[in-house]
Amino acid sequence: MVTSFVHCSRGLRRSCSIRGAKMPSSYFSELRSAVQNGIRKSAAGCDGGVQSSVEVLVGQGKLWSGNLRCFHSVPSSAVSGLNVLLRPGTVFHSRSDSQLGLKRDYCSGVSPGYGLGIRNSRNCSNFSRGFLGKSRSFSSSGEGESIQYDVVIVGAGPAGLSAAIRLKQMCRGKDSDLSVCVVEKGAEVGAHILSGNVFEPRALDELIPQWKNEEAPINVPVSSDKFWFLTKDRAFSLPCPFDNKGNYVISLSQLVRWLGKKAEELGVEIYPGFAASEVLYDDDTVVGIKTNDMGISKDGTKKETFQQGVALKGRITLLAEGCRGSLSEKLLRKFNLREKGHGQHQTYALGIKEVWEIEEHKHKPGSVIHTLGWPLDNKTYGGSFLYHMNDRQVSLGFVVALNYGNPYLNPYEEFQKLKHHPAIKCLLDGGSVLQYGARTLNEGGFQSIPFPVFPGGAIIGCSAGFLNVPKIKGTHTAMKSGMLAAEAAFSALQEGSSMDMYWDALRKSWIWEELRLARNYRPAFEYGLLPGLGVSAFEHYVFKGRLPFTLKHGKPDHEATDVAKRHPPIEYPRPDGTLSFDVPTSLHRSNTNHDHDQPPHLRLRDPTVPERVNLPEYAGPESRYCPARVYEYVPDEEGKLKLHINAQNCLHCKACDIKDPKQNIEWTVPEGGGGPGYSIM
C-alpha cells in the first residue's frame, strides 16, 4: 500500500489527511476488488460524473482526476509543491502546460501496490482512450452495495406515490406481495413539491375513495372563480373559462406528505434524502438506478464522510421525477421515446410562487383568481394565479411560458412587478411572505406525450407530461398515470405481460380524452395573445376540442430565444422590501440548502459556451431566467465577464436545462437531501 502521505497544502481540504484507522475496513477490500475487476465503465456514460472521482490530491500544475470520461481540473493555484496522496490502484494523470500551451508534459501513471508501474507518455492527445484505456482504473461506481426490489420508483411526488400505493393495494387484493421502494432527492417527502394548486380529486377518488375520512389535507373547496385581464393600472373581468366545481384549493406539498404516510402504512419503503443519479442497465434493459455518492468535495476528492451510492435494482423501474426529470430525459433520448409517441417536442413554462399570510378581513378561503395580460406583452404567454387556502394563507404565483423571445426577460422580476398591480397589491398589503419557490411545468399537452414505456420500466407523471394546460391542472392526470403504470407493472410482474399495457391503458383512460380535447388551446397562442384568446374562446364555447386538426407547437423553447441585439434591455424597478423582494431574500424563504462542499451539479457540456455564445449573443439569459440567481456573470481579475455558478442556490426548477439556447447546461442531481424545503407550497 502506498504510504507516501505528504502534507496537504493550505488550500486543500482537511479530508486529505486520511487517518487510516478511521476508515471503515470494508473500504479497502472494495477498492481492491474494483481494481481487480478492471475498468468498469459507467453504463450510462457520464451521468455519474464526479461520483467516480479518483482519490487523488493535486500535484503540480493541472491535474486531471476522475473517471474515464469526466475529468475535473484542479487549478495549480490551489497547490504548492509536488504533493500527491494516492490510494492503491489510483489512476492519475497530470499535465503542466504553460498559459499558451507551448510545452506539454504529460505524466501519467497508476500508483503502485498492485503491480502496475508508473509510465511516462508524451503527447497523449486523447488520454482517456490512449492511456487509461490500457490501465486499470478505480471507479467508485465499480462495486457497491446493491439492493433488489420488485419495483423501484424514482420520485416521491403525486405520480410516484400513487403508483406505489396502487401497487400495494393490488397486492392486498390478490393476496401477494411486491417489494416497492421509492427514492426521493428531497430531504423529506414533499420538500421539492411546488404547485398552484387547485386540485381535482378525480384520481384520488379512485385511489383512496375514503380520503375525506382519513384526514387528507384537502379541506378548502373552491368558493369563487375569477378571470382578470390586467393592464398596468386596471383589471378587467373576463368570463371565467374554468369550471372548478368540486375542486379544492390545497397545498400539494402537504397532500404529498399525506400520500407518503398512506404509502408507508401500506408497506412502501420511502427513502428521502437519496438522489437517483444514474440508470443501471443490463444490455439495453433498465434494471434499476444508483444513488449519488455522498461526501465528495468540490474538487472531486473524497471527504472523510464519503459514502458510495447504492444500486437499487428493480424488476420494474418507474421514473416519476416531475417535469424535465434528469434521468427521464436521458431515457427519452436513448430509446427515442418522443418519436415513438406523439412526436412533438415538449414545451415548458416556469412557475414562480409565494405563499403569503394576509390580513384576516381580506382572506376568502376557496377564492380562485387567474390573470392574463400585464406585465407580460402580447407575444409572451403567461399569467398569474391567486388561490386562497385556509389559515389566512394565499398562494400567489406567476407562470411564464419558456418560449419567450426577449432574452432580457426576467420572470422573477416580472412577478415582483405584478405584485404592485393595484388589484393584487390591495390583497397583499399588511401581509407577509411565508415561503417562496419555483418550478417548471409542462405545456406541451397531448401533442408532446412520448411513448412512456422503455425496456425495464416506464415514465409516469410530469416526467412524461400529462398536464392539462387550459385547465392548468396536472396533478390528477399525474396520479392517474401512476396508477395505470402500477396496474401494468403488477400484471407484468405477476403474469409476465408486457409493460406496453401501460400505454394501452393510458389511451383508454380519461387522461387521453381530457388531454385530446384540450390540445389546441396552447398552440393557438403561438400567433399572439389575441389570436390565442380568440381560438381559446372558440374551442371552449363552440368546438370543444372537436376540430379535426391538431395545431403544432412552435420552436422548442431554447431555440425560441431571440438574439439580444434585437431587443432593448428591460429595466426592472428595485424591490421595495414589503411587496417585492430581491432574489436572496426570496431564496432564504425557500429553505434551500445544499452542502457547499460538493461538485457543482450544474454541468456545462462545453465550458466555453457561456462566454463565447450566451453572453455576447443572448446577453447571458441564464442570469435572468434563473429564479435562484445561480448564474451570474462576474468580472474576473482582468475585468472580463465570466460565468459564476452558485450551485448552492439551486431550486431544482430545471429552467436552465430547458431554456439554455445551446442546451449547454445539464442539470444533474446534487447530493441527496439538498435543495429547497417546501412545506406549504
Add this chain to the structure above:
Amino acid sequence: MKIMVAIKRVVDYAVKIRVKPDKSGVETQNVKMSMNPFCEIALEEALRIKESGLASEVVAVSMGPPQCVDTIRTGLAMGADRGIHVEYPDALYPLSVAKLLKALVEVEKPGLLILGKQAIDDDCNQTGQMLAGLLRWPQGTFASKVILDKEKQAATVDREVDGGIETLSLDLPAVITTDLRLNQPRYATLPNIMKAKSKVVKKYTPQDLNVEIKADLEVVQVTEPPKRKVGVVLSSVDELIDKLKNEARVI
C-alpha cells in the same frame, strides 16, 4: 464500556423560522425537523470511539413527543446500537432533561455520556453541565478533541474556550459536550437506514423513571429581533459626532 448519547429533535437548521402570530413561540407545524447538529457530532464521536474498540455499545436517547422516534432511527441508521425514547408531550427544559438522563444513567450505567453543547432551538447550553452536576461526574464541555485512555480510564478533552484551547484530563465516567470542530458526522446510508428499522427503541415515561417534571421556566413571549435599520452615509466628521452624541447617545 457503554456510551450514552443524548439527541434532540429540533427545527432543521436550514429552515427559515417564523414566530407564531400569538407570539407564544416559533412555528413548528409543517416545518422540517431533524437532529440537532451538535447531537449529530456527539453521536459521530461516540461511533468513532466504538469503532476504535474502546467502547462496546452506543445508546441513543431522545425525549419528547412520539415523533422523536424518527430522530432516534436516524441515529440508529448512523450506527447506534439501541435507542431509548422518553415520551413526554410538552416542552422539556434543561434541568428536567438532566434529571431524566440521570435516572437513565442509573438504569443503563454507561461509562461515558456525550451530548451536544447546546440545541439550536433554545441555545441553552445547560443540559450537559447540569447533568454532570447531578451525577457528580467530571465534565469536559465544548470539546474539540477527545482521546480516551482505556487503562487509565480517563479522557483527555481539548476544550474550545474564549482564550484558546484548554486541555483537561477527566476520570471516567464523565460527561462530554461537543463543539462544532470535533468531527464531521457521517451520512446515514440507505442499507443502514434499512437495518435501523429492526433495532430496538425502548420507551419510558417520566413516571417509569421516578422523575417529576416541573416546568421551572415559563416562556412569556417570543418576538422577532428588531429589523436592522438602513445605514446612513454621513458627509462629515462633525455630523458623525453629532449623531453619536444625540441619536445613539454613546458619547
